[in-house]
Amino acid sequence: MDVEDLRLAVYRTFAHEGRAPAAVELALELDSSTEQIGDGLRELAAARHLVLDADGRIVMAHPFSAVPLGFAVMGTATLWWGGCAWDSFAMAHLLTWEPDLLVATRCPACETPHAWNVGRTGPPPGDQVAHFLRPAAQMWDDVVDTCGHQRVFCGEACVEQWLQRTGNDRGCAMDLSTLWHLASGWYTGRLERGYQRREPAAAADYLRSVGLSGSFWGL
């Protein structure tokens, strides 16, 4: 079995059905054993294409998530868990057959609901603030926890209130326009064969190109 076939099969199910495929489904589709699928999934997870739980089930294939992380994303006929703020905004750029996506969340500080129509032509209007807690160098230490702490707040006051209440240090706050630009090209090519994750230097160039800087991003 070609692991790139496996990667594409996982992404296809997430993209078109809004859920992670089970190992038995993948085994049928790729004419393999569930052991071979398990080995392939672990190889993809080691290369950070996927995140698996302790039982080897798929939890995330960025920007897709099989678990709730604070965002719901609705298309024409499909509903997804949105991953983090970055992932949720990225899905509109990756799922090009959808005209736009409805992204919904709650402010972690005060539970006010927020929703945007996110498309590919420009950032949605709104004066909310995205806040990422874990610095880039630590994002993969526990990436599910990291994504769970990349949220959108009503504004600066709610970010500050939440940081105080939870005893966390400030991470990186950005407006919706920066979030949208960050999300716009980050996952380009993930649904296509031969996708390669960015090398660190290319990732740094990309982050700079959307206006991010500073030690949080390792720049």
Ligand SMILES: [Zn+2]
């Ligand atoms: Zn994320």
Ligand SMILES: [Zn+2]
């Ligand atoms: Zn709030």
